[in-house]
Structure formats: structure tokens, C-alpha cells
Amino acid sequence: MGETNIEGLFAVFKSWFVQTVAAVGFLYVVLKVCRRVRQKSGRRPPGPPSLPLIGHLHHLVFGFSHTLAKIAEKYGAIICLDLGTVPVVLVSSQDMAREILKIQDHIFASRPKTLLGDLGKGLVFSPLNDHFRLVRKVCTTQLLSQQRIDSLKEMRRESLLKTMWIAFEEGHKIRCINLIDIMREMPMSITTRMVIRKGAGAHNQDCIKIMIEVTSSEVFFLEDFFPWLKLLDLSGHIKRLKMLGEKYSDIMESIIDNRLKEKTNSKSYNEEEFLDVLLTTSDFTRNQVKYLILDIILGGTNTNSDTTVWAITELLRHQSELDDVIGKERLVEEADLQQLEYPQAVVKETLRLHPTVVFGAHCPMEATKVAGYDIPANTRMIVDLYAISRDPKVWENCLEFDPSRFLNSPIDVKGQHYEVLPFSSGRRKCPGMNLGLLSVTYNLAQLVHACSITLPEGLTHLDVDVEEEFGLTLARWNPLNLLITRRPSDVYHKAGLNVIGQ
Numbered sequence: 155m156g157e158t159n160i161e162g163l164f165a166v167f168k169s170w171f172v173q174t175v176a177a178v179g180f181l182y183v184v185l186k187v188c189r190r191v192r193q194k195s196g197r198r199p200p201g202p203p204s205l206p207l208i209g210h211l212h213h214l215v216f217g218f219s220h221t222l223a224k225i226a227e228k229y230g231a232i233i234c235l236d237l238g239t240v241p242v243v244l245v246s247s248q249d250m251a252r253e254i255l256k257i258q259d260h261i262f263a264s265r266p267k268t269l270l271g272d273l274g275k276g277l278v279f280s281p282l283n284d285h286f287r288l289v290r291k292v293c294t295t296q297l298l299s300q301q302r303i304d305s306l307k308e309m310r311r312e313s314l315l316k317t318m319w320i321a322f323e324e325g326h327k328i329r330c331i332n333l334i335d336i337m338r339e340m341p342m343s344i345t346t347r348m349v350i351r352k353g354a355g356a357h358n359q360d361c362i363k364i365m366i367e368v369t370s371s372e373v374f375f376l377e378d379f380f381p382w383l384k385l386l387d388l389s390g391h392i393k394r395l396k397m398l399g400e401k402y403s404d405i406m407e408s409i410i411d412n413r414l415k416e417k418t419n420s421k422s423y424n425e426e427e428f429l430d431v432l433l434t435t436s437d438f439t440r441n442q443v444k445y446l447i448l449d450i451i452l453g454g455t456n457t458n459s460d461t462t463v464w465a466i467t468e469l470l471r472h473q474s475e476l477d478d479v480i481g482k483e484r485l486v487e488e489a490d491l492q493q494l495e496y497p498q499a500v501v502k503e504t505l506r507l508h509p510t511v512v513f514g515a516h517c518p519m520e521a522t523k524v525a526g527y528d529i530p531a532n533t534r535m536i537v538d539l540y541a542i543s544r545d546p547k548v549w550e551n552c553l554e555f556d557p558s559r560f561l562n563s564p565i566d567v568k569g570q571h572y573e574v575l576p577f578s579s580g581r582r583k584c585p586g587m588n589l590g591l592l593s594v595t596y597n598l599a600q601l602v603h604a605c606s607i608t609l610p611e612g613l614t615h616l617d618v619d620v621e622e623e624f625g626l627t628l629a630r631w632n633p634l635n636l637l638i639t640r641r642p643s644d645v646y647h648k649a650g651l652n653v654i655g656q
Contacts, residue, residue, distance in 0.1 A: 196528025199234040199243055201225070209236030211379065219512065219624065222246070223541055232525050238379030242534045245524075246541040248548060248572040251579070253524055254516060254537055255572070259580035266517040266534045269375045269384070269391060270626070276446035278453065282519065282581065288437055289446055293585050297348065297428045297450070303589055306348055307488055310593065313344045314600055321605070321638045330610050332633040333466060337459040341593065345454035349447050350409060350429050364402050406444040453586055456627045457510040461594045462601075463634055464508040465500055468555040469602070470609065470636075471618045486599040488592065497599040499557040501591065502567050505543075505576035507555055508620075510627045512540040514578045540628070543574045567591075606639045 202225055204210050213221045213235070222244065225233055231247035245254060254262045264282040265271065271279035277293065280286040296302070317340040321331060375391050377383045387393055413429060432443045491498070514537035521531045529535070546552045549559075565571045568587060569579035577584040584590065601607070609617065621631035 196530070197526065198241075199232045199525075199527045200229045201234045201236075202229065204236045207238075209238055209379075211237055219540055219622075222538060223544075226538075226541065232527060234527075238376070239381070240379045240534060242536060243524075243527075243529060244536045244538055246538040247545065248542055250525065251537050251542055251575060252572045254535065255514075255569075255575070255578065255580040255582075258518075258522060258524070261518050261520060261522050262516040262535060263581040264517045264519050265582075266515055266532070268515070269377050269395065276442065276449035277585070278449045281517070285442070289442075290585060292431070292435070293446075293450070296431050298585055298589055300588075303592070309347060310344055310596065311488070313340055313347075314597060316340075318601070318604060318640075330635050330637060333636050333638075334459070334463055334630060334634055337462050337597075338456070340597075341458040342451065342455045344593070345451050348428065348454075349450055350427075364398055364405075402448060403441075403444060406447065410440065410443070450586075452626075453584065454590070456629065458590060458593050458597070460510045460627050460629050461501070461504055461508070461590075462597045463630055465504040465594070465598050466601070466607065466636075467618060467620060467630065467634060468504060468507070469500065470607070471615050471620075472555055486596070486603045488596050491592070491595050491599065494595075494599055495561060496557065497595055497602075499560040501595045501598060502560040502574075503555060503557040505567050506549075506574045507543070507553075508622070508628055509539050509543055509576040511576065511578070511584075512624060512628050513537065514539055514575070514582065516582070537575075537578070539575050539578065542572070543576070545573065548573045604640070606637075608637045608639075610635055610637060 202210065202213070205212060213225065214237070223246070225235075226244075226246045231250045232243065232245045234241055234243050236242075245251060265279055267281075268279070277286065277289045280289065317336060321333075321336050376389060377387075377391060383389075384392060410429075410433065413433065429443075429447070432438050432446065438446070486494070516535040516537065518529055518531055518533055518535060522529050543549075544552045565574065567574050567576050568591075569575060569577055569583045572579065577587040577590070609615070618634075619632060623629045623631040
């Protein structure tokens, strides 16, 4: 009887094993055939040997930014990696970036379709089409114009002073605060007020939770490289992203409904507010309005807070640099920033060393050539912004934090100099770049002028790590616990902080 059971189990195992081997073998043959077809269709950029089924995915398991740098060092500034069943071309030099983002920008200005991109249907993930052009125009003229940025100066000042007040109170109570937590809510509040202005207060905390979940998501999902996995959703990513999208949609539905009700009351309705402009524009559907606002809030939240946190991180590791930024007389105002060259240099160097967006994803709308290699239409093209800004061939002591390299230097970070591209360049350059630079520089200058920022007792600058978390943005992996104390109270009375804090 026992032998019969064993034989039966063996037969089942044998059948399963044969089927599995056959399936794997079949997939392997299909992949090899597809690869040969691709190779015959043109000259493909070089890359390391790949493995069956997974291609080069094994290179991205641990420390993929450094792994990609090693591959590029061996094979050149343009390489091709098979990530699962999807070929991805990656460029990592300023010359290649100029080719993609300037010379052939009209070809590479579209976006590849990704799992995370399905969540956002507004501006960031949109392909290059008439809708994208309309959205960008509306954002540029209605939300991010210099006139509107100037009109919201007092709101930004008030939000920062409130954040500092919270930091003082928290520091007084528990002696030590995590700067990341303190800084995260401020840009979220500012961006939300810029876009919606009123009616969002009750939903702010819910929005913040959703934004944190989205921005902490992986940049890449297995489903992006094995499209057939979307049918199974074994990882649960599709379900999770759908849930986040539904939560956000419900919040925005409530805000939009309330705003449309106000439309009947001329005293409370203001068509100059950005949300109202979108709602009165017949070119936008309700869903497009919701997801455009999502893109704007995402773009203005973690990027600003992450850059500020990275700047403070580096200044703590280089105490002499921190001393150079600090002033004693009064709180900094936005009007002072043009005269404060050193804080501007600190922000530029922070963006060089820790760009909040690591990769720029592009997709050619037609077949083309780059550096003599054939790039088929719809190929996933990645501009490695992280590697470019740390290129040892361009930057002396490229891994060292040195703001002085931007003092009296013509090199800027606004997309015209391809050795440092924190906001990218070309048609896909971040439309909120000017506001982002203004906000981060103001936040940093105000914090280091108004506060005494020190490490907890027993820690030195050698204990401040720079471990990175590669998500939708480049954030610190570990908390940044600090002691923050206020300067003499008369400085804050002059600035009105005592009124805000009451």
C-alpha cells in the first residue's frame, strides 16, 4: 500500500516537473527568438550577459544605482538591459542626456506606460499629446506664473513659521525630533493651499497619508517587466494602487462637490483659484482634474521636503559649512534670497549629490538612432540623473559635499547645463522648478538662521549617515533625529511668530 502511495506521489511530481521544465523551456526559447529578432532589427546598445527569463534583473537586487554605475563604467554611457521581457536603454553621461533631452527632445518627450503611471493621469505620467500640452500650459499660466508665486509669498512664510513653531514645541517636549516628520507636512500644506486654497483642511491628513504611501512606492514593479503578471497580481501592487486611487478620488470628489455648490454663491466663489479654473475649463473631465491635482501635490511635496532634509543632513556632516550659512540679525525673508549666495549654492550642491528624482523616464515616439545605436519606437529610455550628477569625469571629488563649486560658477540646475539635471530638461522639465528652488532655499535659509540645530547628546557629525531610499523620490533611509532650539524671542516677535504660535 505504501509503495503504491509513493509511486503515485512520484508520478504526480514527475508530471509536474516535466510540465514545469517544458513551460520554462518554451519561455526561454520564445525569449531567445525575440532577442534574436531584436538584434537582427538593428544595432543594439551593449550590455552585460543576461540570464534566461529574468534578463538583467538580478543586477538590480542590491544597490542598483551603484550596480548601474559599474555596468556603465564597463560598457559605456549608453547600455541596454533586459529587465524581464522588456528591453530598457539607459544613458548616464551629460552628452547622452543632451542628445535625448535637447537634440532629439521632440522624439523622446513621451512617457512609457507603467503600473504607477496608471495612478496618475494628469501631467507627470502622461504621454506627449494634446492633453499634456494643454495641462502644461494651464499649470504654467494659472498656477506657476511669477505673479501667482509672488501673490502666495505670505502664505509660504506663514506655513514655514508654523512648522518651526511646531518643531520648537516638539523639541521642548521630547528633547529630540525627527526632522523628516516635521518637514513633510509643510510643503503638502503649502501645495494643497496653492491648488485648492479652501475646503481641503478637513481632508489634509488623509491626503498626506495617501501621498506618503504613493511616494514611498517602488519606482519599478515586476509587473512592468513581466506584463502578464498583471493578470495575476501576485504581489498585490495593483490592488494597493487601485485602493490608494479610490481613496484619493473620494476625497477629491467631496472637495469638488463642495466647490461646485459654492458656485451659486458669488460671494464665496472665486474663479481665479486654480481648482476653479480647472472646473470651468471645458477641456478637462472631472477625473482629469482630480489626477492633475494629484500630480501637482505629489510634485510639490516630497521633492521639497526631501531636498531640505538632505541639505540639513549634509550641513550637519560639515559643521564649517553650517556656520557659513547662519546669520544672527533677523529672520530671513524671500526678498533676501537673491543676496544670499551661499544658501543658494548649498541647495544646488544638495540637488547635485541627492537629486530627488533619480531617473528620467522617456519613450521615443518613432524609431531613431542614438550614438549610432538603433532605438525602436516605444523603447523604454532612462536618463540616469543620479549618475550624471556624480560623474567623476565631470565633477572633481564627485562624492564630496562642496557648495563652493557653485559659487561664482556659470553652472546652474535649471536644465541648461547637462552635467546636473535635478529638474530634467526639455519638454519634460519640471514646470514647478522655479517655485521648488525658491521654497527649498527659503526653507533652508530660514531654518538655519532662526534655529540652533544640533545632534542629540553623544552623537557627532561622523554619526550622520547618508543612506538612501530609492522610491518615487530619493529620501533618507533612516530618521534624522535632531535637537532644535529657538533663537532669542525678540527675533520671533518681530517676525510675528508669537502670534502664529498662540
